[in-house]
Amino acid sequence: MLNNDALAQLKGLKQQIEAQNEHTEATVKGTLNRYGFALVDDGREVFIPPDEMLKALPGDRVKICIRPATGPKAKPGQTVAEIERLVDSPIDRFVGRIVTKGKAVFVEPDLPVLRRWLFIPPHARNGSKSGDWVECAVLRHPIRDGKPSAKVLRRLGDDTTPGIENRYVACRAGIAWEWSDKAAASLVEHARQKSPLEEENRVDLSHLAFISIDAVRTQDIDDALYAEVTSDGWNLYVAVADPTSFLGDHPDIIETLADCATSVYFHGDMIPMMPEAISQEFCALSEEQTRPAVVCKMTVSDDGEVGSYEFMNAVVRSRAKLSYAAVDRYVTGHNDELIAFSTPLEALVQAYRALRKRRESHELVMEDRQEYRWHLNDKRQIDHIEAYEKLSSQRLVEECMVAANRSAARFLAMAEAPGPFVVHSGFRKDRLKEAQEFLQRHRPDLAQASIETLTGYRQVLSALAEPANPLPLRAMVNRLLTRARLSTAPSEHMGLALDAYTNFTSPLRKAVDFLVHLQVKAVLAGDTATVVTDAVLDRISASIARSRDATQAAERRLSANYLNRLTQEGVSQFTARVSHITSSGFTVRLADNGLEGLVDMRKDPEKFSFDKWTASLTSTTRRVELNQWVEVTYTGAPAQDDYRAQFTLIEGCALKPEKAED
Known part of the structure; x- marks a missing residue:
């Protein structure tokens, strides 16, 4: 037995050692190996040994003890982190695949740098079996003994389930596959109480022969077009569906749409931004249906310049829904099946050609590249892929939309409304010197161009796209360019060479367009247009990025399946x-x-x-x-x-x- 002096010495030694340790909070960073790191708030990264790492999951907020490293391989001054307790864990729901080892069932989580399997007790398997793709939640955190477990919340399917790629990546991204009955009912019931066609401030334009041009299967038609010839050009009308007249004053609509942000288009599936009862039954500019709309009327000169513009709350009635293919045959003079619509179509075609010619000569038009169409089989896998060229009818619609969008941006800017605007700054500020050196090397005649201005940027990008360049200079500068972003302040959209731009024409499918409609209508009513904030735009941008990542991930999976099949067939x-x-x-x-x-x-x-x-x-x-x-x-x-x-x-x-x- 130790005497009192020995015990006192041991106690003092323990206190001395403890005084050398540091207790603090940190965030756990996982690696592809068994060890990890504790990220301390002051920027330090402290090594977490494998045995300690078993007690945490990546992203966990933990209380740690930082002590000197011991052992034969320890270096002087080296420290390690011991995990003392869990403060918070961000991992709640996640997706993964069911795997088995003997009679034990595990889930292999689809999470960055987490390669450990989580045990699933028999009562928590929810009917899932080996090979299933599932949505799970952490049932037991490993903080106590390093033995985590999970429970299956939902079985998504297996590799033979048609469309599993889309459902899986949507779930992984946190995108709801469909509207909940409660959420949809709240919006639909609110919309049913509205009678926008009876509003006194609406201009009746139902006598104009509007037409829509869209894909054959499209039901949520959110725009219709009409043009008439004038003495010096055309009057172009772009009518856009008006969901704000049904939902604009719903108390939760902005938060709801900020989280959805956009309709999500997968191959073979579509997740609508709004409940289909609203987008299709109440708002869509369907054939021979009288509907409320926000209309942008523009004057287009003979040389394609958009002059004056006017926005109005209106009532419209589309005369027909025409397919891109049929209109393209009319535009290119290969078919007269649309002869009944020749009067409005001919004016639209003329206005389109003038708009396009001017944009190509005075602004910037996105370069066309070879397009491909995927054809899926009954199993929602790629059967074959065919190349196709962009149709003239698609360019017609595009030019009308660009004209309306730029007019909406000017309208909001003139009213000093806080957007939303789509801003593109051109060359990255931190790459300006590199861009100038690039020009000096390849196009010295452009080296003195003011690439930070709209005029200079357009001059440079147009010249770099010239076919006579010995190298693909336009493609080579992509790495030096910024991405477009949303803003509450108007500024140039360098990519289009426009002084201001926004998105106005798809409020059934895009939250930004819905907000633009709210702002336009507020200005028309003489109210202060203030529903848009930087915080709302940040949420929308994050939601759009999440949806884009999900659709790209699904495409990669389908592409991999197709390429694997071709390989099996010897290609x-x-x-x-x-x-x-x-x-x-x-x-x-x-x-x-x-x-x-x-x-x-x-x-x-x-x-x-x-x-x-x-x-x-x-x-x-x-x-x-x-x-x-x-x-x-x-x-x-x-x-x-x-x-x-x-x-x-x-x-x-x-x-x-x-x-x-x-």
């Missing part, structure tokens, strides 16, 4: 064009079907050097450049890389030309 080699290039490799777009994938040159036996000025990778024997045609072999789409297709260059491809002998 694994493809002709492709280099669409993006970095220091580690490049992205290719397959010529036959438009599918994209990565070629990782870090795995190549040869060492490649990257030249950002020529967008090229060069080794001793090979050279790969942007837009170059190459031959590649499909090697797979690994689940750990979220099913991104992987390719390799075939032997003998992209060889440098032999040097001529003297």
Whole structure:
């Protein structure tokens, strides 16, 4: 037994050691290995040993003890973190796949840097079986003994379930697959109480022969067009469905739409931003239905310039829903099946051609690239893919929408309303010097252009897109450009070379357009247009990004399934064009079907050097450049890389030309 002196010495030693330790809160950062790191609020990263890491999940907020590292491999001054208790865990619901080991059932979570399986007790399996894709929740946190468990909330399906790719990634992104009965009923009941056609301030335009041009299957038709010839051009009317007349004063509508943000379009599935009872039954500008609308009337001159404009709350009645294909045949003079609509169509076609010509000569038009259409089979998998060209009828609608959108932006800017505006700043501020050096190297005649101004930006981008350039200069500067963003303040949209821009024409499918309608109507009523804030726009932007990531993830899964099927059928080699290039490799777009994938040159036996000025990778024997045609072999789409297709260059491809002998 220890005497009192020995006990006192041990106690003092323990206090001395404890005084060397630090107790604080930190956030757990996982890795692909068994260990992790504790991110302290002051910026330090403290190593968490594997045994301690078993007690936490990535993202957990924990109380830790930072102590000196011990053991034969410990270095002087090295510290480690011991997890003392859980403060908060952000992991609640998650998705994953059911796996089994013997009689035990686990879920393999689809979470970044979490590679451990979570045990599912028998009572929490909810009928799921091995191979099922499921939505789960943490049932027991591992903080006590390092043994977490989960429960299955919902079985989404297995690999044979039609459309499982779409449902799975939507659930992973936190996107509700359908409106709940309660949420939908609240909006529908509110809408039923409204009678917008009886409002006194509405202008009756039902005598004008509006027509809609859309895909054959579209039901939530949110725009209709009419044009009439004038002495110096045309009057162009763009009528847009008016859901704000039904829902604008609903107490929760802005928060609800900020979280939805947009209708989500998957291949084979669509998640509507609004309950279909509202978008289709109440608001859609359907054929021969009298509906409320917000109409933008614009004067278009003979040379395609949009002059004066007027916004009005109106009543319209679409005369017909015409398909893109039928209108394209009319525009290109290949069919007279729409002869009954020749008067309004002819004026629209004339106005469209003038608008397009002016935009091409005075502004910027997005470059066309080869489009592809996926055809799905009964299992919602890709049956085949066909290439197609953008139709003239689609360009017609596009020009009318751009004209209305730019007019809406000017209208809100003149009223000093806080947007929302769509802003594109052009070249990134931190890349201006690099952009100027790029021009000096490739187009010295443009080196002095003021690329921060609308005029200078348009001059430069137009010149870089000229076919006579020996390199694909327009594509090469994409890495130097910003992305468009939402703003409460008007500013230039460099990408379109317009002084202001917004989105006005799709309020049934996009929350931004719905907010623009609220702002326009407030200005028309003489009220203060203040429903838009930076916080609301930030939420919408985050929701849009979440939806975009989900649709891209679903496309990768379907693409992987299709490429795997082709490989099984003996087709694994493809002709492709280099669409993006970095220091580690490049992205290719397959010529036959438009599918994209990565070629990782870090795995190549040869060492490649990257030249950002020529967008090229060069080794001793090979050279790969942007837009170059190459031959590649499909090697797979690994689940750990979220099913991104992987390719390799075939032997003998992209060889440098032999040097001529003297």
